[in-house]
Amino acid sequence: MSARFPGRKLSVLRLALLSVVVGGLAVGGVTGFNRWEDARVAESTGAFFAGYVDVTATPSYEFEDPAATTGGSVVLSFIVASKSEPCAPSWGTFYGLDEAEAALDLDRRVARLVQDGGEVIVSFGGLLNDELATACTDPEDLKDAYAEVVDRYRLSTVDLDIEGENLADTAAGERRAEALAALQAERADSDTPLNVWLTLPVAPTGLTAEGTAAVAQFLDAGVDLAGVNVMTMDYGGSRPEGTSMLAASQNAADATHRQLQVLYERAGIEIGPQAAWRKIGLTPMIGQNDVKGEVFTLDDAKAFNAFAAERGVGRISMWSLNRDGTCSENYADVTVVSDACSGIDQEGLQFAPLLGDGFEGRAATLAEEPAVEETPEALVEDDPETSPYPIWSDVGTYREDDRVVWHGNVYTAKYWTQGDLPDDPVLQAEETPWTLLGPVLPDERPVPAVTAPAGLYPEWDAKTVYERGDRILVDGRVYEAKWWTQSDSPEAAEQGSDASPWQKIDDAAVLKAVEEKAGS
Incomplete structure (x- = not known):
């Protein structure tokens, strides 16, 4: 998900008029937030739903409206670097923070949602513009820029949507991780500690190499990640032919779960399988995706919600609440993505309640849940007497398409290999010579071996x-x-x-x- 739909700025005349009326109120942020701090007490804990809102898109989405079916929490996007001042945060390059209050009444709308018990998360980055760390190279100025946004909107949770050129910039990634780690450390013992989510593109095979590197940067810098949110959308050529959007998204989630455990292990942090699922967020793009032919349906949303609940993920989001509705008859080509409708006939339904069903917790309190004690799964003992294929051996030499059994699963070799554990944890599929086919089935037995009759050849003799x-x-x-x-x-x-x-x-x-x- 990205700022794929660049919002349109309000007219200069209207902006000027609004600035005269409310400009003075905007300076220094909204002090009136303090009166609503008590309203932010979490009513429930656990996994949460929060849909993205494109703040600068028109028509403006009324996220603060309590009648809107949003689950009470929103992710406002996107804060990026100003085009004129690299270390100044802006909304989509169109509005500085004060300008957003003057033109969009944004601070007041945020305060209203909080007053009504909702939760606001702000997302930095997106695809189309420079995330702050990409443009701002001074570490202290960068940290101050993040802090300015956090303080202005009284945030307890931020979202870093890193993709495109922002994700490819390794130096920016290091700056970003260090700045967030420092900001998080400053607030660790305060009444409002900072939760940090990292949002990344994903393929059905999991996070890209750049994505896993970004997670590693955050962990190495000491950021206590609330979680990694994957954009289950826009797969393009990475989605195998015949694979549905739902199946591709489920595969992406499972692969990310495996990768996340490896990344935490490499960072020296203990994390069990269920804890890893709690640190995963899933964000589909509803309806027509940017890639033609990729459509995420209402049925997909319902099934994806059930999948997420069964796995125990910590977060569900969607791109975007602005688009959660059927396009009007005047919208000529629904296969072309709109920033104001989904491109499918929603038959009066909305994606938000389907995806958010049961995800009634809050981002601010997700980490406060008691840790679930997890006992390591006992490794399956492979029995050569019942195994359908040879048990893997460290001295064995295997060629392409050879099959082996290891810890209760069947693997096939992608190419010549020796000594490579079939279940060795790797970040990317290309790092292992093995492909997991699935478990040994209960009724499987070895294929009967052909034996030669005695006398066909001499019996082996060690002295011969x-x-x-x-x-x-x-x-x-x-x-x-x-x-x-x-x-x-x-x-x-x-x-x-x-x-x-x-x-x-x-x-x-x-x-x-x-x-x-x-x-x-």
Whole structure:
């Protein structure tokens, strides 16, 4: 999700008139927030729903309206660097903070939502403009810029939407992580500690390499991440042909969950599987996505909500609340994305209540839930007597498409490999030579092995010298010498070791040899 739909600025004349009326009220922020601080006490804890709102898009979305079905929490987007002052925060480059109050009455609207028990999160970044850390290179000025936004809107939670060029800028990533870590540390012991969410693009295979690097930067800098929110949308070529948007999004969530555990482990932080799910947010783009042909339906929303609840994710969002409605008849081509409607016939329904069903907690209190004690899952003991494929061995040599069993799962080799654990935790699928196919099924058994009759070849003898091409028998299995050998047991070849002087003859060759002997 991005500031894909650049909001339109209000006219200069209207801005000037509003500035005269309320400009003085905007300076220094809204001190009136203090009277509503008591209203921010969390009524419930747990996983939360918060839809994104494009603040600068027109028509303006009335997020402060208590009648709006938003779940009571919103993510206002996007704060970016001003085009004229790199370290000055702005709303989409269109409004400075004071200008947003004058033109959009933004501070008052935020205060109203808080007064009514809602929760406001502000998102920094997006796709189209420079996130503050990209433009502002002075560390202290950068921290002050983040703090200015946090203080102005009395935020307890911020969202860093990092994508595109902002995500590719490694130096900016380091500045961003260090600034947020410092700001978080300053407020750790205050009445309003700062929660930080990192929002990143995702593929059905999980976070990109740039995405995992961004998470690692935050963890290495000491940021206590509230979670990683993935944008389950705009997959393009990464979505396999025939895979639905729902399935692609579920796969993306599962892959991110695995990656997050690896990232925390590498950072030296203990985190269990369920705790990792609590640190995951899921954000689909409702209706027509930016990529033509990618449509996230109402049925997808309902199923995705059930999936998220079953997994135990900490957050559900959506892009965007502005778009949660059917396009008017005047909107000519619904396959072209609109910033004011979803592009599908919603039949009077809304995505927000479907996606947010049951996610009634608050971002500010999510981390306060008691930690669930998690016991490590016992590793499955693989039994060669019942395994449908050979048990993986560290001395075994495996070639493309070879199948093995390890800890109760079946894996297939993508290419030649030796010594690589099939379940070794990796961040990206290309880092492992193995593909997980799935668990060993309860009724699976080994494929019956073809054995040779006694006398077809001599039984192996440790004292005998064998030359290349000599064949022997061991328990009815046929082996052929690859080179001169004496006393080397053929059993290593059973595990596929290239170092063994023996190679096991496949079933077809054994049957052919038996037939030839029977016919002679």
